């Protein structure tokens with residue numbers, strides 16, 4: 658399938674990834690630490706400088722009121738994820754107290770990326786396996802750029818947007834394309850490009866599994882093509898549509914949005930955050946509908962059977 662020659666909706670084609678670092682050191686970047694009113698915080702990360710042939714990474718998540726600790730462990734050994742939702746604020750807290758909404762504490766998250774230690778030699782099966790090896794650490798403060806009053810406004814704007822999306826949108830599954838993980842054993846050639854666009858193991862992404870575990874939320878889909886473009890030969894691409902979704906997770910080009918009611922699947926062509934008063938309240942995506950029968954329809958998504966997380970107000 659050749660990708661159409663599409664004129665981007667905006668000059669800001671996609672959310673620009675920072676330039677590749679010259680260092681070879683594995684780095685965790687945290688593009689999103691967002692409160693989801695009233696009791697949850699969404700933390701998202703990206704790995705940079707992932708070495709060739711690296712195994713799947715595991716993640717440990719901690720939180721603290723001080724960037725120097727002491728740290729409270731929230732989760733350890735997370736696999737196949739790029740985000741964590743801190744729900745430790747507790748459902749028993751009275752809503753009117755608004756712990757996150759008007760808190761007077763500072764909040765920091767620490768993310769550790771680890772790789773499993775090599776297995777002990779089979780000649781000595783009694784030896785317990787070594788703990789995973791720490792490869793990189795990131796510490797991120799919630800709302801580091803806002804004072805208390807503005808943080809409160811920011812959280813209300815995000816909450817209002819989520820309420821509106823739930824009212825006017827429909828259920829979607831969001832699949833983030835893997836940017837790290839074990840290389841696909843079936844189809845990756847020496848040039849590191851997928852040689853099989855219909856690969857059932859990596860779905861053409863070159864990384865086993867292809868996409869991270871889905872998250873679910875509400876989004877709107879424009880009924881008409883919003884970005885009709887004319888190719889050189891005069892053909893018009895009418896498959897481009899516009900999706901408005903929550904501000905999290907942070908989307909990138911080549912991620913997939915599935916509208917669960919229709920079953921239609923779309924690949925992201927560009928991302929534009931919608932900003933009100935310096936707050937990214939939602940994301941506007943230009944998407945292209947995947948042809949029915951394409952390999953991306955084989956990616957298993959089942960929000961009614963799997964434990965799953967919904968982005969809701």
Ligand SMILES: [Zn+2]
Nearest residue numbers: 841844856859
């Ligand atoms: Zn493959």
